Each structure stands twice: as C-alpha cells, then as structure tokens.
Amino acid sequence: MKFSARLDKLAPYPFVEISRIIARKRAEGVEIVTFGIGDPDIPTPEPIIDRLIEASRTPANHRYPETDGLPEVREAIADWYKSRFGVDGLDPASEVLPLIGAKEGIGHAAFCFLDPGDVCLIPDPAYPVYAAGTLFAGGESYVMPLLEENGFLPDLEAIPAEVARDAKVMWLNYPNNPTGAVAEKAYYEEAIAFAREYDIGILHDAAYSEVVFDGYKALSFLEVEGAKDVGIEFHSLSKCFNMTGWRFGSAVGNPDMVHALFTIKSNLDSGIPQAIQEMAIEALTGPQDHIDSNNAIYQVRRDKVMDALVRLGLGVVPPKAALYVWAKVPPGYTSASFTARLLDDLALVVTPGSSYGENGEGYIRLSLTTPDEMIDKGVDRLNSWNIPPPPEA
Ligand SMILES: Cc1ncc(COP(=O)(O)O)c(C=O)c1O
Incomplete structure (x- = not known):
C-alpha cells in the first residue's frame, strides 16, 4: 500500500498512545489513576x-442537517456571546458557524488560509491540532515559544519582520491548554495591532473560557476592539458544559473567515446531528449555574494536586483557568522519563509536556477531570513517594 508522505510526518495523537498504555496496565490488573486527557468526568x-431525548423523537431531526446548522442554534450562540461577554451585534447568519466540536473546525481552518509553503504562527507548547491542520494544508509552522517568564504568552516582538510579513494566520489560545495561562485585554490589543500591521488573520481558541479558578473571569477575544476585523474565535461546549461526548463547537467573528470555513466544511461534512444542536440550544440558553459548581470541584482538585507536587519539590505556576496543572519535572528528568517514572512507580498517568511541542519539554500536564476519589488516591500516592534519582543520561 502506498500512503501519503504527510502521514509519515504526523506524530501519533498523544492520547491514542496514552489510552493504549492505560488499557494495557488495566488488563494486567494495575489500578491506574489517570491525570491524562481533559475530559470532564462530571455528567x-x-x-x-x-x-436530547425529546429531540431524538422528532422525525425532522433524523435527516441530514445543514452544514451551517439550525438558525436557532446560530442565534443561541450569538445571544450567549452577548449575555456572557457583552459581544453585541453578532450576525447569526454570517458571523456564526456551528462545528462538530472545536477540534473539527480547528483542523479544517488551515485549509481556508494556507496553501503549500504558507506560514502559520503557532504557539508552543500548544493543542496539537493547530500544527496538524497546518501540516495537512502543506503549510509551514513558525513556532512562537510560550515561556514561563512571559506568562506563557507569545512574544510578538520576537517574531522577525520577514516571518510576520509572510505569515497568513496566527493561533492563540487563552485560557491556555496546556499551561493554564490567561490573556488580558492589553495582550489581545497588541495581537490585533500586530495582525493589522502584517495582514495576519487571528484564530483564537477559547475552548476553556468558562473553566476558571479563584473567581477569575476570562475574556473573549471578540470583546476587544477591532477583533472582528482580523479574526475569529473558536468555542466549544465540551469543557464548559461537560459535553465532550456530544461534539458541539462554534466559530464566531469575521464574516469572510466564517464564510471560508463554511465553504470548506460544506464540501467535507454534513453538519451536526440536529438533536445535538437542540442540546446546544438548551446548554446556551438554559441555566448556567453548573459552571460555578463545576469550577468549585475543579478548584479543590487543583489545590490538592498542586500541594502534592509542591511537597515533592516540583515547580508549579498556579493556573488561573483551564483544566490542567502544568508542572516542571525534577532536575535530571525529561518529560518522558518523569512520565514513565510516575507510571511505573505509582501507576499514575500524566501527559508529557513534550507532546505539546518542543517548548513543553521539561514539563508534565495533569488534568483535573478525574473523579474526586481517584484524585485522592493519586494525591495519596504522590504524598507517600520520594522522587528517585533520575535515570543515567
Ligand atoms: C485548546 C483546545 N481547543 C479545542 C479542543 C477541542 O474541543 P472539542 O471537544 O470541542 O473538539 C481542546 C480539547 O482538548 C483543547 O484543549
């Protein structure tokens, strides 16, 4: 069989390998505690x-959906942006597009903007789909390192002018996976000015906007003046409404960019099952109180996990948002060797920071989406452990 060259360039998706390891260990009778994938355990x-139950009985919902979804779901998204972020006047017909989960839209977005050889500015460490989509479209990723000393924000001034002139789009993601960092208005203003100067489209991923700690309130990129002139924002019901299994996201903002994504998608997919679109309408227009109660649960877990890591001497920046704790591995270890040590010694699964890019090396990511009793088990294992000397280099 002859496969594409792009397949060889594509690393296996990190969680596919992690799921295999978990399945193998469980089959051996090991009780695994997983801090791996960010998949809310709360129903x-x-x-x-x-x-959903009601909508599944409606015969109209048994037929092909439209790629751009029900008018009512686009309206619900526009209304939610207004009530949650004060983003007024989004046109549901031209500035809102539902997605089969944000991942689908993020992966396909590259086809709207990148021809072979075109440059895409990509944060690193980052959600791997920004780079994978760029690769599929034949584009070139230019890495913007997310460094702790810069609050895990790309240093836009460090991007050489000739790279910026060539670049067609830039990915940003706040609240950030994997670092838990957030961006404030001044940063978005700087990004918008940069985008205008070099004619770059901004693709902002706000999948974690509602998962916040210590009373923090995350901004939407679209709240910032001029955002809609240069960019779109991706959102998702997965993390904020515990709906990873149902697959619903959105792209909102610049109408030309939204239309481009619609054109690509309408040639590739047939939309979101309508009964799931009805779930989304309920999520966006119904009571929102579960968001605070979920966050209270995640915050208790965050504090327990952080305390255990700090006791072990690991460097941790307390995350303001997102579902993760991003911790430095001890001296002498790499992301991979420390991940392997935690698995072998404690049957704990974490994600090596290196799977989010070269600048993730030296870190591990712990997801807080594990049920409380398993969090407690994992924390007990960490608390009763001392880090062995690192493997010989
Ligand atoms: C930064 C980021 N964006 C998007 C997604 C995907 O969201 P969805 O479940 O809507 O596809 C994830 C999932 O982990 C993510 O971490």
Missing part, C-alpha cells in the same frame, strides 16, 4: 440530556 447537566 452533562440533566436539562440538556432531557432535550
């Missing part, structure tokens, strides 16, 4: 499930 709120 989807009841009213949203009730809406």
Whole structure:
C-alpha cells in the first residue's frame, strides 16, 4: 500500500498512545489513576440530556442537517456571546458557524488560509491540532515559544519582520491548554495591532473560557476592539458544559473567515446531528449555574494536586483557568522519563509536556477531570513517594 508522505510526518495523537498504555496496565490488573486527557468526568447537566431525548423523537431531526446548522442554534450562540461577554451585534447568519466540536473546525481552518509553503504562527507548547491542520494544508509552522517568564504568552516582538510579513494566520489560545495561562485585554490589543500591521488573520481558541479558578473571569477575544476585523474565535461546549461526548463547537467573528470555513466544511461534512444542536440550544440558553459548581470541584482538585507536587519539590505556576496543572519535572528528568517514572512507580498517568511541542519539554500536564476519589488516591500516592534519582543520561 502506498500512503501519503504527510502521514509519515504526523506524530501519533498523544492520547491514542496514552489510552493504549492505560488499557494495557488495566488488563494486567494495575489500578491506574489517570491525570491524562481533559475530559470532564462530571455528567452533562440533566436539562440538556432531557432535550436530547425529546429531540431524538422528532422525525425532522433524523435527516441530514445543514452544514451551517439550525438558525436557532446560530442565534443561541450569538445571544450567549452577548449575555456572557457583552459581544453585541453578532450576525447569526454570517458571523456564526456551528462545528462538530472545536477540534473539527480547528483542523479544517488551515485549509481556508494556507496553501503549500504558507506560514502559520503557532504557539508552543500548544493543542496539537493547530500544527496538524497546518501540516495537512502543506503549510509551514513558525513556532512562537510560550515561556514561563512571559506568562506563557507569545512574544510578538520576537517574531522577525520577514516571518510576520509572510505569515497568513496566527493561533492563540487563552485560557491556555496546556499551561493554564490567561490573556488580558492589553495582550489581545497588541495581537490585533500586530495582525493589522502584517495582514495576519487571528484564530483564537477559547475552548476553556468558562473553566476558571479563584473567581477569575476570562475574556473573549471578540470583546476587544477591532477583533472582528482580523479574526475569529473558536468555542466549544465540551469543557464548559461537560459535553465532550456530544461534539458541539462554534466559530464566531469575521464574516469572510466564517464564510471560508463554511465553504470548506460544506464540501467535507454534513453538519451536526440536529438533536445535538437542540442540546446546544438548551446548554446556551438554559441555566448556567453548573459552571460555578463545576469550577468549585475543579478548584479543590487543583489545590490538592498542586500541594502534592509542591511537597515533592516540583515547580508549579498556579493556573488561573483551564483544566490542567502544568508542572516542571525534577532536575535530571525529561518529560518522558518523569512520565514513565510516575507510571511505573505509582501507576499514575500524566501527559508529557513534550507532546505539546518542543517548548513543553521539561514539563508534565495533569488534568483535573478525574473523579474526586481517584484524585485522592493519586494525591495519596504522590504524598507517600520520594522522587528517585533520575535515570543515567
Ligand atoms: C485548546 C483546545 N481547543 C479545542 C479542543 C477541542 O474541543 P472539542 O471537544 O470541542 O473538539 C481542546 C480539547 O482538548 C483543547 O484543549
């Protein structure tokens, strides 16, 4: 069989390998505690499930959906942006596009902007799909390192002018996976000015906007003046509404960019099952109180995990948002060797920072989406452990 060259360039998706390891260990009878993938363990709120049951009985929902979704779901997204972020006047017809989960839209977005050889500015460490989409489109990733000393924000001034002139789009993601960092208005203003200067489209991923700690309130990129002139924002019901399994996201903002994504998608997919679109309407227009109660649960878990890591002497920056703790590995270890040590000694699964890019090396990511009793088990294992000397180099 002859496969494409792009397949050889593509690293296996990090969680595919992690799921295999977990399955193998469990088959050996090992009780694994996983801090791996960010997949909320808390169920989807009841009213949203009730809406699915009802919507599944409607024959119209048994047929092909439209790629751009039901008018009512686009309206619900625009209204939610207004009530949650004060983003006024989004046109549901031209500035809002539902997605089969944000991942789908993020992966396909590259086809809208990049021809072979075109440059895409990509943060590193980052959600791997920005680079994978760029690769699929034949584009070139230019890495913007996310460094602790810069608050894990790309240093736009460090991008050489000739690279910026060539670049067509730039990915940003706040609240950030994997670092838990956030961006404030001044940073978005700087990014918008940079985008204008070099004619670069901004693709902002706000999948974690509602998962916040210590009363923090995350901004939407679209709240910032001029954002809609240069960019779109990707959002997702997965993390904020415990709906990873249902697959619903959105792209909102610049109408030309939204239309480009619609054109690509309408040639590739046939939209989101309508009963799931009805769930999304319920999620966006119904009670939002589960968001605070979820965050209270995640915050307790964050504090327990951080305390255990700090006791072990690991460097941790307390995350303001997102579902993760991003911790430095001890001296002498790499991301991979420390991940392997945690698995072998404690049957704990974490994600090596290096799977988010070269600048993730030296870190591990711990997800807080594990049930409380398993968090406690994992923390007990960490608390009763001392880090062995690192492997010989
Ligand atoms: C930064 C980021 N964006 C998008 C997604 C995907 O969201 P969805 O479940 O809507 O595809 C994830 C999932 O982990 C993510 O971490």
